[in-house]
Amino acid sequence: MHIVHLSLTNFRNYRHLELSLPPHLVVIQGDNAQGKTNLLEAIHVLATTKSHRASSDRELVHQAATQEDLPFTRLFAEVQKARGTIKVEVILRLERALPGEAFVAPPSAMPVRKRIRVNGVPRRSIDLVGQVNVVIFSAQDIDIITGTPTLCRRYLDLVNSQTDSRYLRSLQRYHKVIVQRNHLLKLLQQRQAQPEQLEFWDRELVESGSYLIMQRQHLVRTLNKLAQEIHRELSSGTERLEIVYLPSVGKEEVQLAEIESHFRQALDQTRRREVAQGMTLVGPHRDNLRFQANEADMSRYGSRGQQRTIALSLKLAEAKYIHTQVGDSPILLLDDVLSELDRGRRHHLLDAISSFQQVLITAVELNYFEPSFLAQAAQFQVRQGNIEKG
Numbered sequence: 533m534h535i536v537h538l539s540l541t542n543f544r545n546y547r548h549l550e551l552s553l554p555p556h557l558v559v560i561q562g563d564n565a566q567g568k569t570n571l572l573e574a575i576h577v578l579a580t581t582k583s584h585r586a587s588s589d590r591e592l593v594h595q596a597a598t599q600e601d602l603p604f605t606r607l608f609a610e611v612q613k614a615r616g617t618i619k620v621e622v623i624l625r626l627e628r629a630l631p632g633e634a635f636v637a638p639p640s641a642m643p644v645r646k647r648i649r650v651n652g653v654p655r656r657s658i659d660l661v662g663q664v665n666v667v668i669f670s671a672q673d674i675d676i677i678t679g680t681p682t683l684c685r686r687y688l689d690l691v692n693s694q695t696d697s698r699y700l701r702s703l704q705r706y707h708k709v710i711v712q713r714n715h716l717l718k719l720l721q722q723r724q725a726q727p728e729q730l731e732f733w734d735r736e737l738v739e740s741g742s743y744l745i746m747q748r749q750h751l752v753r754t755l756n757k758l759a760q761e762i763h764r765e766l767s768s769g770t771e772r773l774e775i776v777y778l779p780s781v782g783k784e785e786v787q788l789a790e791i792e793s794h795f796r797q798a799l800d801q802t803r804r805r806e807v808a809q810g811m812t813l814v815g816p817h818r819d820n821l822r823f824q825a826n827e828a829d830m831s832r833y834g835s836r837g838q839q840r841t842i843a844l845s846l847k848l849a850e851a852k853y854i855h856t857q858v859g860d861s862p863i864l865l866l867d868d869v870l871s872e873l874d875r876g877r878r879h880h881l882l883d884a885i886s887s888f889q890q891v892l893i894t895a896v897e898l899n900y901f902e903p904s905f906l907a908q909a910a911q912f913q914v915r916q917g918n919i920e921k922g
């Protein structure tokens with residue numbers, strides 16, 4: 533698939549942008565703080581409804597727009613897919629006053645309302661995710677290798693949600709169940725509820741959670757195979773990469789029934805502690821990942837360069853995985869990653885990505901690209917929230 537046209541209004545530092553894009557390789561060059569990352573972020577929002585870096589949707593609204601009477605941000609893209617074109621649209625509206633309230637909120641406190649349309653028809657977020665598939669490469673990918681379990685889970689959720697709508701539904705359900713169940717556990721802790729009331733929430737937790745575990749297991753196994761091969765090449769045959777899924781319950785099961793039964797057992801065993809602490813202690817919200825090279829845990833023993841290479845192998849594996857899962861080439865977004873790599877790795881990366889249908893690469897300098905690569909690429913220049921063909 534590839535983006536044919538992108539239109540942004542009041543998104544970050546883009547006041548108004550109309551950008552037609554060709555398929556294949558697109559290089560976007562710009563100095564620091566001109567809007568390179570913002571552009572890729574906009575595409576990420578259109579694909580997943582969420583930013584890959586903002587902590588709140590409010591950040592996405594152009595600061596000058598927040599002073600206007602009806603502040604809004606609009607993102608729109610027309611995307612050519614293997615089976616026809618699709619138009620996706622995300623609108624964020626800042627509400628100055630809540631309905632029925634005279635109080636006028638300052639910009640920093642204005643609630644954000646998100647509206648989504650697919651082919652002009654209003655839809656829920658869940659219906660947009662997976663329509664346009666993207667894989668984003670950024671310097672922060674290294675945090676998945678070194679970082680907290682939260683980032684690992686968020687990563688697995690993002691990939692799975694893009695390729696499996698049941699996964700996204702189960703995930704949303706699971707999060708709701710955790711909130712309700714934790715609330716009940718707190719009441720039990722204070723002896724304000726009956727233990728039997730847990731049964732319903734246990735069933736719901738096991739049902740939605742086991743599906744997450746099964747799909748995460750499948751994803752990690754597949755990514756591991758793909759990344760292993762890529763990593764062997766990137767490390768010139770010296771490193772054997774192993775990505776290990778560390779589920780909070782169960783081990784290597786593949787059958788849903790098996791996972792469910794282990795999950796239920798784990799709940800039975802931890803019930804007393806859960807009540808004492810007033811929260812759910814086992815389940816996929818406690819999962820983790822481990823990255824090993826030649827048996828060593830890379831979060832502790834990996835050199836910076838090693839971790840960076842593993843992140844790259846993981847992302848290339850993800851792109852391949854999505855391609856086979858959805859039967860269409862995902863759009864690759866590379867945010868200034870070339871400057872971080874040595875010449876050999878850069879060459880391998882550029883070689884590996886050129887088989888995808890559309891690749892958007894941002895860079896501060898063009899001299900990281902090989903001339904033969906640049907000759908094949910369309911070039912654009914970004915300057916203060918404007919983009920021109922270069």
Ligand code: ATP
Nearest residue numbers: 544545564565566567568569570591592593594595
């Ligand atoms: P670098 O090379 O440093 O990574 P970049 O081109 O990727 O730079 P961006 O992260 O895209 O830069 O940011 C471009 C500019 O957008 C920055 O100056 C930033 O302050 C500005 N910006 C971010 N959010 C908003 C917003 N909500 N309203 C207006 N400007 C914003």
Ligand code: MG
Nearest residue numbers: 568569570868
């Ligand atoms: Mg940037």
